Amino acid sequence: MQRVRVENRTLLQRLIARPEFGPFVLLIAEIAVFWSFNHNFLSPQNISNTLAFTVELGLIALAMTLLMTSGEFDLSVGSLFGFTPVLMWTLFNSGVTSLEVGFLAALIVAAFIGLVSGLFVTQLKIPSFLVTLGMLLVVRGTALFITDGFPQRTWSAEGSWLSEILVGEFFIGSFRVYMSIFWFIAIALALGYILTQSRIGNWLQAAGGNPGAAAARGVQVNKVKIGLFMLSAVMAAFAGVISSLRTAAANPNSGTGYELEVIAMVVIGGTALTGGRGTIIGTVIGILILRVMRNGIVLIGVPGLAYNIFIGAIILGMMALHSWLERRHQAGT
Amino acid sequence: MTMAEPLIRMKDIHKSYGRVQALVGTNFHVNEREIVGLLGDNGAGKSTLIKVLSGAVPLTSGDIFIRGKKVELRDTSDAIRHGIETIYQDSALVTQLSIARNLFLGREPLKGPRFLNRMDQEKMNSVAQELLKQVGITKNIPPTTPIGSLSGGERQAVAIARAMHFDSDLIILDEPTNNLGVAETQGVLSFVRNARDSGHSCIFIAHNIHHVFQVVDRIAVMRRGKVVADNIDPKTTTVEAVERIITGMTEGVEDTTA
Numbered sequence: 001m002q003r004v005r006v007e008n009r010t011l012l013q014r015l016i017a018r019p020e021f022g023p024f025v026l027l028i029a030e031i032a033v034f035w036s037f038n039h040n041f042l043s044p045q046n047i048s049n050t051l052a053f054t055v056e057l058g059l060i061a062l063a064m065t066l067l068m069t070s071g072e073f074d075l076s077v078g079s080l081f082g083f084t085p086v087l088m089w090t091l092f093n094s095g096v097t098s099l100e101v102g103f104l105a106a107l108i109v110a111a112f113i114g115l116v117s118g119l120f121v122t123q124l125k126i127p128s129f130l131v132t133l134g135m136l137l138v139v140r141g142t143a144l145f146i147t148d149g150f151p152q153r154t155w156s157a158e159g160s161w162l163s164e165i166l167v168g169e170f171f172i173g174s175f176r177v178y179m180s181i182f183w184f185i186a187i188a189l190a191l192g193y194i195l196t197q198s199r200i201g202n203w204l205q206a207a208g209g210n211p212g213a214a215a216a217r218g219v220q221v222n223k224v225k226i227g228l229f230m231l232s233a234v235m236a237a238f239a240g241v242i243s244s245l246r247t248a249a250a251n252p253n254s255g256t257g258y259e260l261e262v263i264a265m266v267v268i269g270g271t272a273l274t275g276g277r278g279t280i281i282g283t284v285i286g287i288l289i290l291r292v293m294r295n296g297i298v299l300i301g302v303p304g305l306a307y308n309i310f311i312g313a314i315i316l317g318m319m320a321l322h323s324w325l326e327r328r329h330q331a332g333t
Numbered sequence: 334m335t336m337a338e339p340l341i342r343m344k345d346i347h348k349s350y351g352r353v354q355a356l357v358g359t360n361f362h363v364n365e366r367e368i369v370g371l372l373g374d375n376g377a378g379k380s381t382l383i384k385v386l387s388g389a390v391p392l393t394s395g396d397i398f399i400r401g402k403k404v405e406l407r408d409t410s411d412a413i414r415h416g417i418e419t420i421y422q423d424s425a426l427v428t429q430l431s432i433a434r435n436l437f438l439g440r441e442p443l444k445g446p447r448f449l450n451r452m453d454q455e456k457m458n459s460v461a462q463e464l465l466k467q468v469g470i471t472k473n474i475p476p477t478t479p480i481g482s483l484s485g486g487e488r489q490a491v492a493i494a495r496a497m498h499f500d501s502d503l504i505i506l507d508e509p510t511n512n513l514g515v516a517e518t519q520g521v522l523s524f525v526r527n528a529r530d531s532g533h534s535c536i537f538i539a540h541n542i543h544h545v546f547q548v549v550d551r552i553a554v555m556r557r558g559k560v561v562a563d564n565i566d567p568k569t570t571t572v573e574a575v576e577r578i579i580t581g582m583t584e585g586v587e588d589t590t591a
Binding site for chain 1 (some may be wrong): 409410413420426427428429430437438439440441449450451452454489580589
């Protein structure tokens with residue numbers, strides 16, 4: 001019965017025991033290695049380039065963190081990333097709506113898609129893997145069908161206020177900054193607050209950790225999960241629109257494979273795939289680990305095709321570390 | 334004979350799962366401030382009776398009264414609202430969350446503007462600390478400790494503390510002493526006594542009859558979907574006599590108060 005408890009540990013020990021610590025060390029090591037190979041790695045231009053796309057994938061990973069903490073995940077985010085801008089531009093190009101209304105309509109459609117996934121998972125008790133796999137195909141198929149597989153015209157976004165507030169760019173010194181990074185920071189803070197400080201956050205952790213016990217306490221487990229499926233879908237849609245406005249492209253195939261990269265970011269950061277435990281700080285670190293890796297290995301001359309080998313190795317290594325920390329934690333040492 | 338209305342009265346309760354009849358018109362009652370031990374062999378209907386009372390499964394027919402007033406228990410939150418708290422072994426708590434977060438799960442106090450939905454974590458922690466003391470935990474366990482790093486007995490204590498704090502009139506304990514060591518078991522039994530002494534009633538279900546004998550005021554025995562004896566005084570009866578009723582070697586005396 002005698003256990004060493006949390007309060008007996010030193011500050012350093014507590015820091016090391018945090019799930020974010022391992023990923024943080026890895027990120028620092030990664031940056032140090034790439035920088036020592038090629039000093040351009042930390043050049044303003046390279047940092048700006050890396051961050052631009054990082055925040056787009058990152059927005060999806062932030063929402064996915066909450067969803068995974070509640071014990072579910074969403075494979076349809078990559079297809080929503082491709083589909084939503086296609087829908088927005090189709091509405092706009094065909095003259096049905098203005099760009100802003102098209103944007104709003106596309107987000108509402110995405111929310112509806114999240115709602116349907118959530119209802120399938122919570123009401124029909126089908127695992128989210130199967131539901132969102134089906135949804136992935138439906139959404140991607142729809143995007144390909146309505147475009148005949150061709151990218152949409154996007155040239156007319158220049159100068160619209162929507163484009164300005166989402167991806168407007170400016171320079172701080174020699175750093176090019178897109179507005180999207182402020183959206184990312186704001187959403188990371190908001191979701192971090194929800195997860196750790198709010199009552200909803202307690203509910204979604206309980207929903208992932210022990211849904212039966214949560215429900216017995218009157219927690220609306222299903223409502224929480226449906227809400228998170230909607231959040232995840234809307235965030236994927238939002239990220240897709242940002243990416244489309246920044247690159248002036250709306251390709252029905254874009255976002256293919258993002259779902260797995262996003263899930264990898266979340267679990268590398270220390271969120272449990274099985275639910276109950278999640279960390280937004282960890283996810284932000286996980287996002288950076290994968291994007292820095294992709295950027296860095298190209299910069300130091302490793303063939304880009306080898307990228308997945310490194311990502312796979314990182315995932316395996318991090319999972320081993322998290323499982324080791326978890327066991328130590330359970331043993332109370 | 335007139336008696337004060339019991340806290341809980343279950344009258345002519347039937348419950349069938351398809352063709353299987355789990356409860357066949359049983360009566361059962363719990364008085365104020367008493368610990369009732371519910372015994373019976375596997376399949377006797379104990380867990381079904383408890384599930385009906387905790388709102389986990391709907392009854393097929395019959396009536397439930399709380400202090401003489403008929404109530405409907407459609408789901409677990411109905412039961413909790415009526416002051417009936419059920420502590421299932423291992424399943425009542427979220428292991429990843431802290432003691433304080435578990436204690437207040439579903440009823441977290443808020444502070445600041447409502448739309449911020451912000452939990453008052455200071456208050457949760459200080460109340461949790463106080464409750465752990467009240468339930469009888471002497472060790473200094475910080476309320477921010479995750480349930481996962483507590484022992485089985487400490488987890489039961491947290492669950493009991495939660496039921497006491499939210500003024501549950503009836504605390505149902507399903508196998509609270511399963512898999513616990515001797516010292517831990519004694520701890521849990523004393524938590525249960527503390528709960529009774531501060532005004533709560535308990536239903537205590539355990540396979541180990543000796544544990545039941547140590548803590549309860551009255552024993553009820555179920556057999557084949559019915560309470561067959563409900564007024565056994567553990568002070569004047571032997572374990573062997575109760576065992577004979579459980580196995581059916583002695584006929585029980587049916588609940589006549591309902």
